[in-house]
Amino acid sequence: MLDTAKHAVRPEHAPSDHPAIPAAKVGVLLANLGTPDATDYWSMRRYLNEFLSDKRVIDYPAWKWQPLLQLIILTKRPFTSGAAYRSIWNTEKDESPLMTITKDQTAAMTAAMAERYGDQVMVDFCMRYGNPSTKSVVRKMVEAGCQKILFVPLYPQQAGATSATANDQFFRALMEEKWQPAARTIPAYFDHPLYIDALAQSVERAYAAMDSQPDILVCSYHGMPKRYLLEGDPYHCQCQKNTRLLKERLGWADDKIVTTFQSVFGTEEWLRPYTVEHVAELAKQGKKKIAVIAPAFSADCIETLEEINEEIKESFEHAGGEEFTYIPCLNDDAAHIKALMAVVEDNLKGWLD
Template sequence: MTPAFAPADHPPVKPGKTGILIANLGTPDGYDYWSMRRYLNEFLSDRRVIDFPAWKWQPLLQGIILTKRPFTSGANYKLIWNEEKNESPLMTITRAQADALREAAVAEWGDQIMVEFCMRYGNPSTEEVLNRMIEAGCRRIVFLPLYPQYAGATSATANDQMFRALMQQKWQPAIRTCEPYFDRPDYIDALAQSVERVLQGRIPGRLVASYHGMPKRYLMQGDPYHCQCQKTSRLLQERLGWADGIIDTTFQSVFGREEWLKPYTVEHVAELARQGVDDIAVISPAFAADCIETLEEINGEIREAYEHAGGKEFTYIPCLNDDPGHIAVMMNVIRDNIGGWATT
């Protein structure tokens, strides 16, 4: 389309669109050594994730860690890999979330809405997807990192990558980034409904809310993640109407030698078993989609730790994934941020 009053030789300009871009953590392209190494190198080189000085960290990363870890991580990914689509479950689920959001957004705002997804690490990259949206005519984009609780190593690094990609653009679109949604009533209700759906009215001896961990040092430096996790657990308990002491907040995926947020999930569930709590359920409120940390770590390593210590009944409550209630939460967050963009 040629702009009004433009000379005849003016290059065509695509009609303006409003974009919605959701972002998740990322996934390797495969579970082979080199795919895993590329992915882990990008992830573990992020200064938001590992903030040690490069001169100290990179020799260790490029030497010992990236020599050994791709083998163990690849073996774990192989256990959960979607062989039919040749991709990780995180990719399958995030695509399904984007498809469901696209259907809902177009139904509400029309075909001038474009909905896509990207990954902070791996493919499709933030830069690749942003370029595609701009090429399609998106002049305004709502950017939603799929992390209910804010952390520097999740929400912030997703935003960082978006802004780095914008730096490459001659004509930048307007961007609105979304706040974390850890205490939204609709999100808490969706979590509670997932618990009720799986447990069918049964109250376990303990519901363990297992959040991704991070170094305790980050909390002391001002990261709000720990506090937001605690509030999510408290609000979930209130919504379920359960007594105090039934929901425990724990942290998983510890990496390295320094102290991380405690209690550690794998140790806590074993201790519960030793105390005689023989019926637990585990939920992962920090994950918007099931992934290696939930499907393999929780339903594998953490389950085994509990059963090995004498625990009997272990129930994993899946992430919200592309459940209609979760899609409704995302749409509400987007509505709060899209303002008048979708109709102008």
């Protein structure tokens, strides 16, 4: 952690009683979805309430959605979600894997930025839902002297329910600052050559460790209502392009890779094909050995460690599938950090020498 008192100085020509001010620096704020603080009922309820009350996530009118959420969903779902989180919880550190991995990513980015820029840059992370909150980390960065902040949602593809809501929260935090820093946000980076290369390397490593090759690679992206696509959200198109770029980088034929969508919620139609159904169909078609990767997630979390590696795997095996391999997210892999550094440096141009 940065010692702001150590770096604070009295401005030149200021009177002797003028308070010390931290040296100006640039902040790089990484942001991820979020995590409950614990797996008990009330911790899960607080987290789910914040998440499912976000209009970017569930855009139904409040009069219609909130009674259903508060009286029915939040009465039952904290128990099932808590059990799911307990199955993957990092008991050694008493935190979710997403928290552990995001801390590791932040440490790697801090080291890389320090090597490149010395003490000109402060790197930290926040969560859209839960802790550390976006507001608290923006406040910390401002207090540390960050007069410019680059906000980096860790979502390769742009979507209203991910990067857009993270940006919303960042700007809300800025609204409360009297000395407001200059601010930038990054665009989607799903097509950045270094990101595609990092994904491809992870697939190549996984395949090289197998005795025989999978029949197909399933690229499973987080789903969203189909209606969002029709309303102009670019996420679906960017997911499709992400898969195509990965296929081209690997040099594969079209029938060796497929795009699917997971985590369906509610009754309306979501983006198809649904991963949990499609893997079962693949097994019935005779594709008995598959691998699954999740390019929409920068860090392993409940949707990958529990949903993919348990629920989706079970669907495949019950339909006659024989070998299921989950390829982990890029997490703090060196190639991933290199890609994120390239994205960050592209967006810091003009702010740092």
